[in-house]
Amino acid sequence: MKDEEKQSQKTVPLKSRKMGRFMKKRWVYPAVYLAFAAVVLASVLWYQNDASNSKDEPNSAFDNNDKAVPVSVSKEVFKMPAKDPNSVAIKKEFFDPDASAKEQEAALVFYNNIYYQNKGIDLAAESGKTFDVTAAMSGNVTKSVKDPELGYVVEVEHTNGLITHYSSLASVKVKEGDRVNQGEVVGSAGQNLYDKDAKIHAHFEIRKDGIAVDPVSAWNQSASQIEKLVDKEEQASKKEDRASVEQSKSDSVQDSNAAPEKNKEKESSSTSENSEQSSSNDN
Structure with a gap:
């Protein structure tokens, strides 16, 4: 009987002593708290990610603000x-x-x-x-x-x-x-x-x-x-406006090209008139 008591005293208290020494260390409780917090945070992030993915799916009768839109x-x-x-x-x-x-x-x-x-x-x-x-x-x-x-x-x-x-x-x-x-x-x-x-x-x-x-x-x-x-x-109106602008530009170019010819005709006519007047004066 005494031998059994001695054996129990040698085995059981040894584990409890080690655990007690381990728990007395200062870093144990903060480490346990951080591990628990990490698990909770990971669970929250996973839930939010899963919820956001489900919102991306198109809803036939709802818009982006989840407001009902009658079909x-x-x-x-x-x-x-x-x-x-x-x-x-x-x-x-x-x-x-x-x-x-x-x-x-x-x-x-x-x-x-x-x-x-x-x-x-x-x-x-x-x-x-x-x-x-x-x-x-x-x-x-x-x-x-x-x-x-x-x-x-x-x-x-x-x-x-x-x-x-x-x-x-x-x-x-x-x-x-x-x-x-x-x-x-x-x-x-x-x-x-x-x-x-x-x-x-x-x-x-x-x-x-x-x-x-x-x-x-x-x-x-x-x-x-x-x-x-x-x-x-609107597109048709813009095309008509562009066509009108191009036409006006073309008309202005033609007018500018025709102006020198008209000036030449005026000069030639004035020259002929002057020569006729000089000839009549000579006579």
Whole structure:
């Protein structure tokens, strides 16, 4: 029995003493703490990296800010801005530079003894009465004010830099900052001082980056299609401007080349006249 006690005293306390000596060293606890912190930090970094990789995957109904974008909005096309499109008609067309002289004259607005080009279309009910004006496409209301010449004015901002303008309104039902859906009533048609001859009507415009677009050409067109249409028109306009500049340069060169010949003709004619005068004097 005594031998067993002696053996136990020799083995068990030896390990505990070594562990106790090891734990008493000053660097042990800081090392353990740093190792634990390193494991936690590595776990956090791994989790963040995995989360960022999952965000890079495309989401069909979400944008980069994780805001929901209704699929129907992205597929919207411009519609007639009237609650009952069949009850209204275009009374004044968009001024088209390529139209005939008669059509251009019909698309002018006479105000304060000055003719202005119509940058949109004027809609009026066949009955001559007021009617509900609706949003041609979903968007955000950026302006809702009363203008002394245009009446109530509403502007709605859409995607791709497109803005729809509604004026000559007798009243409005939206305010700045509102979100309107396509077909939602924004106001009612009325009269204004700018175009008295139109009587009760609603003036409607579509603008792309400040450039007026013929609303008739925009019917049943999406925002991206309108953007392409405007880009083509701008490119065509730039080509015409360059061609005009080249033509003017060519005309100026021809005029400069023709000038010396004209001067020579003048000199020869003046010389012949002088010789004729001298001969007559001699006689």
